[in-house]
Amino acid sequence: MLGTNSTGGDCPTLYATDRESYIVQGWQLFANELLMQLDIGEGETAVEVPTELFEHLRKDGLPAAGVDRVQDPVMILTEQGTCVVQGKAVTDAQALSEMSIPHYETCVEVAKADLAALLEGSRGADLER
Numbered sequence: 352m353l354g355t356n357s358t359g360g361d362c363p364t365l366y367a368t369d370r371e372s373y374i375v376q377g378w379q380l381f382a383n384e385l386l387m388q389l390d391i392g393e394g395e396t397a398v399e400v401p402t403e404l405f406e407h408l409r410k411d412g413l414p415a416a417g418v419d420r421v422q423d424p425v426m427i428l429t430e431q432g433t434c435v436v437q438g439k440a441v442t443d444a445q446a447l448s449e450m451s452i453p454h455y456e457t458c459v460e461v462a463k464a465d466l467a468a469l470l471e472g473s474r475g476a477d478l479e480r
Contacts, residue, residue, distance in 0.1 A: 354407030363400040364450070365407045373408075373466055375400060375436045376450060376458045385435055389426055396440040397426065398459055399433050405466065414470045422469055424461040436461060 353373075355364040366374040377398030380386040389397055402418045418425055418434055427435040438459035441447060452458065 353410045354404070356401055356404055363398075363404050363456070365404050366450070367411050367463075368460070371463045372460050373411075373463060374441055374446070374450075374458050374460050375404070375438065376452060376456055377404075377436065379455055379457045380435065385427055385429070389435070389437060391437065394440055395437060396457060396459055397435050397437040398457055399429075399435050402428070402432055402434050405470070408466060408470065411463075413467055418469050420469065422465075424459070424465050425469060 353365045353367055355362055357363070363378070364376040366376070368374060375398055377400035380389075380397050380399060385399065386397070391397060405418050408414075419428070421428055424436050424438050425434045426437045429435075436459055438461040441458035441460055447458070450458070
């Protein structure tokens with residue numbers, strides 16, 4: 352576990368894996384406006400998390416920068432300071448058993464390189480996507 356933005360441990364959380372990827376635990380998207388903007392492929396899902404969650408990437412050697420632009424895997428930035436992250440749905444029972452995931456949250460796995468690319472420099476936020 353790299354970090355969370357909660358003291359209770361059951362809110363959006365960022366994990367590093369041993370497969371050059373991250374697990375992003377966040378709020379499930381149900382039939383709402385954000386979900387309707389996405390093209391979710393088979394085996395994928397999306398979660399909504401505060402953009403500040405990615406500050407924990409510095410614990411894994413990435414720059415301590417905020418996410419402020421849309422680029423895979425961050426598909427939407429909201430005006431409320433959250434982002435929607437799309438990736439492979441985490442279904443591994445052992446991995447899921449090691450996390451504290453309330454019923455209104457789920458997890459996605461994203462490549463380390465994809466998140467690192469978001470922190471290399473800002474081209475401006477695309478809040479209208």
